[in-house]
Amino acid sequence: MKRWIPWIVIAALLVMTVVKLAQNKRTVEERMYRHDKSAPVHVGVDTVRLQTMASGQRFGGTVLARNEGRVMAEVPGRVVSVDVSEGQWVERGAVIARLDGELLRLQQEAARITVQGLEKDEARYRILAQADAVQGVQLEKTEQALEAARVQLANMNEQLRRTTISAPFSGQVMQLLVEVGSVVGPSAPVAQLSDHRELEVLLQVSEQEVDLFREGAPARVSMARMSQPIQGTITHVGRRGDTANRFTVRIDLPGATELRAGLPASVQLPGAQQEGLPTIPTRALVGSTVTPEVYLVRNGKAHRKAITTVSSGDGMVTVSTGLKAGDVVITSGFISITDGSAVTIQ
Structure with a gap:
């Protein structure tokens, strides 16, 4: 009998441990927060309203110089002088x-000497060939070598010319990107x-707006700092x-001192005026x-619905399809919402 006492004690301890763990599990489950999906x-909501829009609705863009760009080096080398300032x-x-x-000048001189030597050889072989003193093929090879040398000389002349970096168009030096001693590559x-005398406005518009x-x-065209808007001309529609699905639109601007690129x-x-279109706050979009x-609210439930927008501004979005006046849209509290969720309006 004494032999079974330790096993009985161990079994009792195991039973007590299992019971205690089960009790702890029930306690944790009772205290744990469980989201009631039916709750x-x-x-927050807002009501869709009709807003009378003009075909002259506003679009946001950026003023750019038509002639603007970086001047690039065309050959490698070390900068020995910078002749302009910002x-x-x-x-x-x-x-x-x-x-x-x-x-490059040394290579140019070597190419020039080669051309001069071949020109003399060509003249000599031409005289000898006329007298049948040398074969005509020798003259042909000399002429080919002379032509190749002339091409090499022209190449050296062009590369040497490109060591002088010039402005491709008239404009203001907005930024210098090198200094004396800098080593640049092609x-x-x-x-x-940037040539600020010729400016344009760049727009990025949607596929619904591009047809306007x-x-x-x-x-x-107007800017915050301008007293009066100016009239431009649409020169490009992407x-x-x-x-x-954004399209580029460019609007040419007349010269005006009040305008600044960027x-x-x-x-x-x-x-x-156009017929009124449904308008909703921007924060209603998902x-x-x-x-x-x-998300539309109907009969106490949220219903997700696709819409088509045509323009936005001042925190509002104009909708062409998908909504009508009087619809109620959700504007806040999206975290726990899914299609078909029950909702209450704050």
């Missing part, structure tokens, strides 16, 4: 910087030029969208900008 979610106005062809061309940027623009049509601008198309959606 309504508190949300902010300076330069005319087309003005020298921006010069590269060390000593090695296609290395040297300076940033016509090349040659007028457009009113025919191909990007990955987000600043935001507002563009308005002139026209008559999903992506390519496929916008909203």
Whole structure:
């Protein structure tokens, strides 16, 4: 009997441990928060309203210089001089910087000597060939060698010319990207030029908005710092969208001292009033900008619905399809919402 006592004690301890663990599990489960999926979610809402829109609705864009770009080095070399300063106005062809061309000059001189020697050989072989003193093939080889040497000399002349880096168009030096002693390679940027005399506004519009623009049509452009808007002309309407289905529109601007490249601008198309369109707050949108959606509240439940937008501004979005006046859309409390969730309005 004594032999069974230790096993009985161990079994009792195991039973007590299992019972205690079961009790702890029940206690934890009782204290654990469990989300009641059937409980309504508190949300904020807004009512869809009709807003009369003009065909001259506004679009946000950026003012850019039509002639703007980086001046690039075309041959490798070390910068020996920078002939302009930042902010300076330069005319087309003005020298921006010069590269060390000593090695190229030596190669040019070697090519010139080769050409001169072959020219003499050609003249001598031509006289000898006429007298049948040498074979005609010798003259042909000399002529071919002379032609190749001339091409090499022309190549050296062109490379040496390109050690002088010039402005490709007239403009202001916005930024110098090298200094004396810098070593540059082909296609290395040297300076940033911008011609602010010819400006344009660049817009990125949706596939629904692009049909509002016509090349040659007028457009009113305004900026925060301008006292009066100015009239521009639409010069380009993109025919191909990007990955987000946005299309490029360019608007040519007349010269105006109040305009500055790089600043935001507002563009308005002139026209008559259009029929009122549903308008909702921007914060009601869910999903992506390519496929916008909203949650409608109907009979105490949230219903996800795809919509089509045509413009936005001042925290509001104009909708062309998917909504009507009087619809109630959710504007806050999206975290726990899914399609069909029960909701209560705060």
